[in-house]
Amino acid sequence: MTLNGADVAVETDPLRSLLTALRDELGLYGSKNACEQGECGSCSVLLDGTLVCGCLVAAGQAHGREVVTVEGLDDLSDTHHVQQAFADAGAVQCGFCTPGLVIATVDLLRRTPRPSDDQVREALSGNLCRCTGYQKVIDAVHQAAEAG
Amino acid sequence: MTATGSATETRPGGRVGDRMEKVDAWDKIHGRFEYASDLNRPGMLFGWAARAAHAHARILSIDTSQAEAIEGVHAVLTAADVPGRKTFGLEIADQPVLAMDRIRYRGEAVAIVAADDPATARRAAAAVVVAYEELPPIADPEQALESERLHGEQWQDHGWHEDRRPNVIRTVVVRHGDPDAPGEVAVSGVYELGRQDPAFLGPEAGMAIPDGEGGVDIHVATQWLHQDLHQVTASLGLPDEKVRIHLAGVGGAFGGREDLSGQIHTAMLALRTGRPVKFSYPRDESFIGHVHRHPAKIWAEHRALRDGTLVNVRMRLLLDGGAYASGSPAVTFNAATMTCGPYLVPNALIEATTVYTNNPPAGAMRGFGVVQSCYAAESQMDALARELGMDPIELRVQNALAEGDVLPTGDRILHPLPVAETIRRCMALEPPEAEPLPRDPIRLPGGAGNTTKGEGIRRGIGFALTYKNCCYSAGYDDYSAARVRLIDSGADVVAEVRSAAVEFGQGLTNVLIQVVHTELDVDRVVIAPASTTLDSSGSTSASRQTWMSAGAVRLCCEALREELDSLGGRLAPGQTIEVERVYRHAETSPLDPDSGQVLGERSHVGYACAAMRVVVEVDVDLGLVRVVWIGTAQDVGKAINPLAVEGQIEGGITQGLGLGVMEELITEGGVVQNASFTDYLIPTTLDVPPMDIDLIELPHPESPYGLKGVGEPPAVVATAAIASALRDATGLPLPRVPVRPADIALGR
Numbered sequence: 009m010t011l012n013g014a015d016v017a018v019e020t021d022p023l024r025s026l027l028t029a030l031r032d033e034l035g036l037y038g039s040k041n042a043c044e045q046g047e048c049g050s051c052s053v054l055l056d057g058t059l060v061c062g063c064l065v066a067a068g069q070a071h072g073r074e075v076v077t078v079e080g081l082d083d084l085s086d087t088h089h090v091q092q093a094f095a096d097a098g099a100v101q102c103g104f105c106t107p108g109l110v111i112a113t114v115d116l117l118r119r120t121p122r123p124s125d126d127q128v129r130e131a132l133s134g135n136l137c138r139c140t141g142y143q144k145v146i147d148a149v150h151q152a153a154e155a156g
Numbered sequence: 157m158t159a160t161g162s163a164t165e166t167r168p169g170g171r172v173g174d175r176m177e178k179v180d181a182w183d184k185i186h187g188r189f190e191y192a193s194d195l196n197r198p199g200m201l202f203g204w205a206a207r208a209a210h211a212h213a214r215i216l217s218i219d220t221s222q223a224e225a226i227e228g229v230h231a232v233l234t235a236a237d238v239p240g241r242k243t244f245g246l247e248i249a250d251q252p253v254l255a256m257d258r259i260r261y262r263g264e265a266v267a268i269v270a271a272d273d274p275a276t277a278r279r280a281a282a283a284v285v286v287a288y289e290e291l292p293p294i295a296d297p298e299q300a301l302e303s304e305r306l307h308g309e310q311w312q313d314h315g316w317h318e319d320r321r322p323n324v325i326r327t328v329v330v331r332h333g334d335p336d337a338p339g340e341v342a343v344s345g346v347y348e349l350g351r352q353d354p355a356f357l358g359p360e361a362g363m364a365i366p367d368g369e370g371g372v373d374i375h376v377a378t379q380w381l382h383q384d385l386h387q388v389t390a391s392l393g394l395p396d397e398k399v400r401i402h403l404a405g406v407g408g409a410f411g412g413r414e415d416l417s418g419q420i421h422t423a424m425l426a427l428r429t430g431r432p433v434k435f436s437y438p439r440d441e442s443f444i445g446h447v448h449r450h451p452a453k454i455w456a457e458h459r460a461l462r463d464g465t466l467v468n469v470r471m472r473l474l475l476d477g478g479a480y481a482s483g484s485p486a487v488t489f490n491a492a493t494m495t496c497g498p499y500l501v502p503n504a505l506i507e508a509t510t511v512y513t514n515n516p517p518a519g520a521m522r523g524f525g526v527v528q529s530c531y532a533a534e535s536q537m538d539a540l541a542r543e544l545g546m547d548p549i550e551l552r553v554q555n556a557l558a559e560g561d562v563l564p565t566g567d568r569i570l571h572p573l574p575v576a577e578t579i580r581r582c583m584a585l586e587p588p589e590a591e592p593l594p595r596d597p598i599r600l601p602g603g604a605g606n607t608t609k610g611e612g613i614r615r616g617i618g619f620a621l622t623y624k625n626c627c628y629s630a631g632y633d634d635y636s637a638a639r640v641r642l643i644d645s646g647a648d649v650v651a652e653v654r655s656a657a658v659e660f661g662q663g664l665t666n667v668l669i670q671v672v673h674t675e676l677d678v679d680r681v682v683i684a685p686a687s688t689t690l691d692s693s694g695s696t697s698a699s700r701q702t703w704m705s706a707g708a709v710r711l712c713c714e715a716l717r718e719e720l721d722s723l724g725g726r727l728a729p730g731q732t733i734e735v736e737r738v739y740r741h742a743e744t745s746p747l748d749p750d751s752g753q754v755l756g757e758r759s760h761v762g763y764a765c766a767a768m769r770v771v772v773e774v775d776v777d778l779g780l781v782r783v784v785w786i787g788t789a790q791d792v793g794k795a796i797n798p799l800a801v802e803g804q805i806e807g808g809i810t811q812g813l814g815l816g817v818m819e820e821l822i823t824e825g826g827v828v829q830n831a832s833f834t835d836y837l838i839p840t841t842l843d844v845p846p847m848d849i850d851l852i853e854l855p856h857p858e859s860p861y862g863l864k865g866v867g868e869p870p871a872v873v874a875t876a877a878i879a880s881a882l883r884d885a886t887g888l889p890l891p892r893v894p895v896r897p898a899d900i901a902l903g904r
Contacts, residue, residue, distance in 0.1 A: 037194035038187020040407075042357045043439045047833035050357060078187035095181040098799040101807065102661025103184030104357040104407035110185055126598050129841040136833060138357050138408050139661050141806030142841045144799075
């Protein structure tokens with residue numbers, strides 16, 4: 009697969025999750041493991057540009073495809089204002105959900121560059137956060153949209 | 157091993173009162189921050205626990221031979237292998253490290269294994285064969301008071317109120333004035349709260365690494381390194397200096413990491429195998445692997461004069477402590493002493509009792525006993541206002557506590573406490589106008605799942621008020637130590653702060669940096685990793701750590717300033733000076749065990765109050781709820797970092813909202829039914845409304861910079877405020893939270 013812009017070969021059980029392959033085989037610990045059933049969004053990654061939960065995709069499904077994780081966002085041109093907005097807005101507390109939220113925000117702003125409040129809430133409703141109450145996360149998305 | 161927890165400021169210079177971005181935000185945003193579950197080391201093994209299959213049982217035998225025979229398994233340990241004390245616990249060591257003869261809740265650890273990979277470890281744990289004699293579970297706290305004892309010993313030698321009923325962990329009684337004093341009007345009610353889970357996203361995780369000399373280093377996500385240390389060394393049978401506990405990245409805590417999870421287990425496995433051993437709980441294990449908020453049943457009667465003056469509050473609280481004591485004794489104390497809310501109550505009779513059951517253990521969770529009290533007491537204040545035909549806000553202002561007033565425990569309010577001001581400032585926040593129908597379904601109660609056009613929607617506005625104690629109470633020797641080293645490198649002047657205080661996302665690291673920049677003229681501040689190689693800073697809990705550790709670091713800075721003065725005002729290039737200081741807050745006293753009256757000047761150090769107004773919409777036909785808006789005014793003393801203070805308040809409100817309308821860990825016969833994020837619902841972006849926050853900065857005269865703890869009051873008051881709004885919308889009594897759709901739709 010192409011992982012964060014580089015060709016990567018990994019030998020693993022194709023039925024293991026992509027998340028497990030990323031973390032345990034490839035040492036990319038940025039995608040978090042918090043529920044393993046697609047409820048929390050902490051493991052969100054982009055698969056051929058589509059937002060998916062890494063825990064719900066079998067590693068074999070990523071064969072020959074393009075995967076972008078939170079570690080790869082620095083190399084993209086449309087992500088820096090999202091990262092900056094999350095820091096500026098105070099959207100990070102314990103931060104465990106943050107990689108997933110940042111990826112989900114990048115995905116949202118690609119589809120909807122100037123989202124309404126409702127669109128932000130709907131788009132991020134699959135990403136659980138236990139610390140922030142989401143207010144500053146939503147602020148961050150709007151700030152990123154303005155900066156983008 | 158990466159030194160997690162160390163931090164260097166990214167934008168230097170923030171002082172006390174500045175809005176600062178979190179210094180660790182950038183690493184977290186990039187996925188570079190190392191959480192406990194991300195720890196890895198070559199050659200590491202994976203630990204797993206075999207857990208009890210029943211809520212109440214006797215163990216007849218344990219057979220580990222099949223587990224040991226699995227290829228890749230390196231150790232299978234049971235209670236017989238615990239080298240030191242066989243039990244542990246925060247306040248009372250009543251919980252077996254590994255189950256011995258009796259199982260008291262479903263999920264307690266029976267055996268632990270270490271294996272080459274997580275899948276093998278899990279398989280080996282499942283291969284441990286335990287023969288049980290099942291016993292009927294005691295799942296009802298009222299039944300527990302009349303059942304056989306779940307623990308052989310009754311823990312009564314603590315100078316507490318004498319309560320010999322079976323299964324009592326602790327009873328606190330407070331008698332004040334004339335507990336029989338009649339009023340002209342009385343209201344009474346019975347209230348219940350379900351079991352809330354802290355549900356932090358970062359699972360329990362850590363790694364133990366043997367040092368080759370009989371000792372061990374443990375890297376773990378926790379709330380108080382030294383409290384862990386004392387429990388771990390006791391059970392390992394090692395002196396304190398053989399064990400070092402280091403803070404690994406913490407993915408949220410909320411009280412649920414005050415107790416041990418895998419610390420002793422993973423250290424035992426590492427010492428047995430001589431290899432690093434990692435553990436990381438999957439979500440279902442996490443739900444049963446940490447303590448929960450105490451479910452409660454509360455009987456309350458409020459008596460008042462016709463003009464609204466409170467005369468007498470009589471409340472009895474029964475808290476479900478579950479199988480082991482954990483933080484129950486202190487939670488009971490808190491629930492009993494903060495019961496009435498921030499009102500002048502001249503006569504009172506309060507009894508709070510926590511009992512053992514065969515339910516999962518309950519312990520610390522944000523709000524610590526006051527969430528339960530507040531929900532019942534504020535429901536009563538609304539009921540009293542209705543009975544009197546008074547405005548509920550006026551009733552609260554009329555009875556609001558102020559400096560000089562005496563609490564039911566005999567504590568005098570020694571400092572300005574802006575209760576009435578907090579109410580006024582909250583009421584000045586304007587709720588939004590009702591939104592017309594039809595509208596986008598995403599803004600209907602129940603969201604897009606609501607199949608109506610909004611014809612059943614009723615709007616309601618509610619209000620609640622609370623206060624929460626800050627820091628440890630009741631005579632506890634509460635302190636925080638810190639060291640600050642000043643280094644002139646020649647190129648710049650750096651302050652290095654060394655503290656064992658735990659940052660778990662709330663923003664303590666920034667606070668310490670801001671204190672240094674306020675007190676010293678330095679170019680940069682570096683925060684060293686937290687570990688037990690330093691003296692204790694106490695727990696990051698009880699709304700105390702910012703107060704205590706800002707206090708300790710400020711003392712260090714003051715001492716460094718004096719030393720600098722003696723050196724002519726500055727260091728020479730290459731010169732380093734270092735000081736260590738210990739901060740203690742004012743002394744507190746316990747209560748008389750029989751009267752519940754404070755034996756000294758005060759049992760609590762300080763209080764922070766919060767008022768909250770909530771607008772809800774309820775589809776009364778479907779029982780669906782939408783929280784539309786929340787406005788809150790909170791007494792924060794001094795906002796050290798307003799951005800982080802707002803974040804604490806918004807997050808606290810959201811947890812309170814969860815308990816109000818959706819969060820409940822359901823048990824049947826002691827067995828948890830919904831240990832997943834699919835079935836245990838926490839609020840999402842679609843459940844949380846916009847929030848308006850007004851910070852009230854009236855400095856506490858004794859705390860550093862006048863600050864007060866800010867994390868707990870919003871979590872305490874939100875549940876009560878939401879219940880108040882739901883009652884306003886529905887006209888139903890709603891005596892139980894979380895309020896479920898059927899409670900509304902069926903009017904129960």
